Amino acid sequence: MSSENAKKISVVGLGKLGAPLAAVMAQVGHEVWGMDLNPEAVKKINEGIAPVQEPQLQDFIAQSAGRLKATCDMAEAISATDITFVIVPTPSQQDGSFSNDYIVAALTAVGESLRAKTGYHLVVISSTVMPGSMDSEILEALAHASGKVIGSSDLGLCYNPEFIALGNVINNMQHPDFLLIGESDPRAGDLLESLHASVCQNTPAYHRMNFINAEITKISVNTYVTTKISYANMLAEVCENLPGADVDVVTDAVGSDSRIGKKYLKGAIGYGGPCFPRDNKAFAVMAERLGAAGDIAVATDSINDRQVDRMVNIIGKHTAKGACVAVLGLAYKPDTPEVEQSQGIQLCERLKALGFDVYAHDPQANGYAAQQLDGIATIADTSTAALARAETVIIVTPWQEYGVLEFSGGNQRLVDPWGIFDVAQLPEAMAYIPMGRMAK
Ligand SMILES: NC(=O)c1ccc[n+]([C@@H]2O[C@H](COP(=O)([O-])OP(=O)(O)OC[C@H]3O[C@@H](n4cnc5c(N)ncnc54)[C@H](O)[C@@H]3O)[C@@H](O)[C@H]2O)c1
Structure with a gap:
């Protein structure tokens, strides 16, 4: 990248999304200041160490040497840069809506630091927010703290949520299907579009619009995808109860x-993680507040809630009371250690409550699950150790290594909700229970 195209960028919040974004921007040649209140994350970036676990992140940080720095001091980050991404948590509240408290706190500090700065500055909100937030709380917090007019020659504001999957964040950032930009004015949107173009290795569509449309679009993408997942799980449950039916054959067609x-x-089985489970709840709350119907979001959510029951029922049907069950997979999906809203952890809790002796394993998430599973499951260092004593083994997260498990040949049963295990590799004495599909 030529030096005149290199931008000066700050990233506020160096978590699961912010740290990869900072590294991706720095790797292509931009000057990046990461900012976080957590001194541990700042120290790690400054030592060249990834503050979160994510494929390729360590390499990207290494390739950014000299262009990626971090600080706990907002004024330092803002004064040194012209574009600021805010990627802080927006936790779900009791009613399912997202809180803007962290964003407002961060923007207040950004705005106060902007008072001392001359020249154009663009602020970009990448956190997921409830529709209506940008034009009210968020815009007001930034305008009030900075004393500047948003959409003027001093200050622009964009809403630019990311559509990434943990475990694939960097690849998703470099190859997005499309970029979603809600903008205060064309100058702000143009600048953000050119910045993304410098990072993308493909030529995505840019959907630029006002704030409210962008906010609705963001939440709609996840609710549509989860509707597809719940739809397929609904079909799986139907197929499970119809002899000869196979959900893979049906969904393929x-x-x-x-x-x-x-x-x-x-x-x-059901979806988990930090995004999917909460987005339908938020969509339903938004619809209810507007007096509109959010029935599909509600149904998607309730089908998802049934999926742990489905696993428990099948295990219960094939396993003696109090026997040992091995739960393989605690991360909510492969290639990440993230256990938030994980089906594996929920399954361990339910099985323990029903009196089973639970063993659990995950290639990356054992340490992350330890606290939640304390007193609930014995965490095994290897999958082989987890299944050694188990009467029933269930593959909850479809990690590649679980497709080639080695069984000792005892009288066990394997429940395989993803259909990833080649049944020809199973010892003869073992029973194979594919949920909703025929053995392959
Ligand atoms: N993780 C995902 O898969 C994902 C995907 C899409 C969207 N999002 C959205 O992105 C946002 C951030 O998610 P995340 O997973 O990166 O969160 P995270 O919890 O991993 O990281 C957030 C970081 O923000 C820092 N922080 C909090 N308040 C701050 C402040 N005032 N100033 C500076 N730093 C501050 C925290 O210390 C933390 O390091 C959320 O709104 C989330 O919904 C996340």
Whole structure:
């Protein structure tokens, strides 16, 4: 990147999303200041160490040497940069809506630091917010703290949420399907579009719009994807109860219809993680507040809530009371240690409550799950150790290594909700229970 194209960027919040964004921007040649209140994250960045676990992140930080620095001091980050991304938590509240408290606190500090700065500055909110937030609380907090007019020659504001999946964040940032930009004015949107173009290795569509449309779009993408997942799980449950039915055969054919598509149309178990489970709840709250109907979001959510029951029922049907069950997979998906809202942890809790002796394993998430599973499950260092004593083994997270488990040949049963295990590799004495599909 030529030096005149290199921008000066700050990233406020160096968590699961912010740290990869800072590294991706620095790697292509921009000058980046990371800012976080957590001194540990700042120290790690300054020592060249990834503050969160994410594929490729360590390499990108190493390739950014000299262009990626971090500080706990907002004034230092703002005075040295012209574009600021805010990627702080927006936790779900009791009613399911997202709180803007962290954003408002961060923007207050950003705005106060902007008072002392001359020249144009762009502030970009990447956190997921409730529709209506940008034009009210967020805009007001920044305008009040900075004393500047948003959409003027001094200050621009954009809403630019990311559509990434943990475990694939850097690749998703470099190859997005599309970029969503809610903008205060064209200058702000133009600058943000050019910045993304410098990072993308593909040529995505740019959807630029006002704040409210961007806020609705963000939340709609996740609620639509989860609707597809719940739809496939609904089909899986139906197939489970119809002899000869196979959900993979059905979804493969259904998904061939170009109006539908195969992505995320996979009958298995429920979704988890920091985003999917909370977005339908937020959508439903938004609709209810408006007096509109959010029924599909509510149904998607309640189908998802049934998926742990489905696993518990199948295990219960095939396992003696109090016997040992091995739960393989605690991360909410492969390639991440993240255990928030994980089906594996929920399953361990339910099985323990029903009196089973629970063993659990995950290739990356053992340490992250330890506190939640204290007194609930014995965490095994290896999958082999987890399944040694188990009467029933269930593969909850479809990690690649679980597709080639080695069983000792005892009288065990394997429940495989994702259909990832090659049944020909199973010892003869073992029973294979594919949920909603035929053994492959
Ligand atoms: N993680 C995901 O998969 C994902 C995907 C899409 C959108 N999002 C959204 O992105 C936002 C951030 O998510 P995350 O997973 O990166 O969160 P995170 O908890 O991993 O990281 C947030 C970081 O912000 C820092 N922080 C909090 N308040 C601050 C402040 N005032 N100033 C500076 N730093 C501050 C925290 O110390 C932390 O390091 C959320 O709104 C989330 O919904 C996350």
